[in-house]
Amino acid sequence: MVLVDTKRALTDKIALVTGAGRGIGRGIAERLARDGALVGVHYGHSAAAALEVVAEIRRNGGRAFPVRAELGVPGDADAVFAAFDAGLREQADTAAAADVPGSLDILVNNAGTSGSGPIGEAVPEVFDRMIAVNAKAPFFLTQRALPRLRDGGRIINISSLASRRVAFPESVAYAMSKGALDTMTLCLAKELGGRGITVNTVGPGFVETDMNARRRATPEGRAALAARSVFGRIGKPSDVADVVAFLASDDSRWITGQYLDVSGGTGL
Numbered sequence: 703m704v705l706v707d708t709k710r711a712l713t714d715k716i717a718l719v720t721g722a723g724r725g726i727g728r729g730i731a732e733r734l735a736r737d738g739a740l741v742g743v744h745y746g747h748s749a750a751a752a753l754e755v756v757a758e759i760r761r762n763g764g765r766a767f768p769v770r771a772e773l774g775v776p777g778d779a780d781a782v783f784a785a786f787d788a789g790l791r792e793q794a795d796t797a798a799a800a801d802v803p804g805s806l807d808i809l810v811n812n813a814g815t816s817g818s819g820p821i822g823e824a825v826p827e828v829f830d831r832m833i834a835v836n837a838k839a840p841f842f843l844t845q846r847a848l849p850r851l852r853d854g855g856r857i858i859n860i861s862s863l864a865s866r867r868v869a870f871p872e873s874v875a876y877a878m879s880k881g882a883l884d885t886m887t888l889c890l891a892k893e894l895g896g897r898g899i900t901v902n903t904v905g906p907g908f909v910e911t912d913m914n915a916r917r918r919a920t921p922e923g924r925a926a927l928a929a930r931s932v933f934g935r936i937g938k939p940s941d942v943a944d945v946v947a948f949l950a951s952d953d954s955r956w957i958t959g960q961y962l963d964v965s966g967g968t969g970l
Contacts, residue, residue: 711951713738716806718769718786720744720843721813723752725911726860729939730810731755733947735764739808740793742786744769746813767793773813774834779842783850806850808950811840811883812860816913818875829875836879841886854898856950857890859883860942863907863965884961891959900958902949907965909937931966941966 712734722731723745732755735741741759743766745752752768759766767789771781786806815835818828844857851857864870865880884903891901908914908927917923928935945964948954 710738715739717808718742719810723748727812729943733943735759741766742769746772773839779846808856810858816876832875832879837882857901859903861903861905903961907968930968
């Protein structure tokens, strides 16, 4: 058996990870950088957190730059790529950026918002925000990315177990928005297959992030979340990031249009 060293599997690749200042996005950005990619670390408001991610990646010998743009507002996709291109220009002395200016190899649609509540408490403003950030923004970011995405590229959408395996009525609009993202994966996988571009969805369960911090505030709450997994623990950002790194690599070239349950067996 020949074992392939994938430690630097993404050398000379350029990646953009949305919502990469914290949580799962941070874990993904750090892992892709460790595998050799030049990573655009997108953030909306948490500048200090995102800059710390960039600094940490650089301290560990990786390459990264910040990309600031708010999602869920008019013109968000154009703003993201204006900031992304500006960051690439600043990285022009690196091999990857100098190779094809303005190009992209890996797009990770990770940014999202939650907390919509059950249907009886839903209000149009919150519903619209969920759809704008979790479904509309990835849709038009991907649209803007396609002309620059190189053949053989990767699109990876971060969804949620709430859209598939586990009913989540306490946040129904959130689950609906993630379901829209799952459908986009299927459609784009078929459309982009001729270019060798794979499109896949990753569906995490409960992961230790700021998004669910209140549910872990007590020992009882933490234990309840841990008990949902067959492994008896709450997921870590690295659990998700490692799967995304596989999908970003050439090892996943024959996988597209798939929903990968990355929940530690939640709901089994």
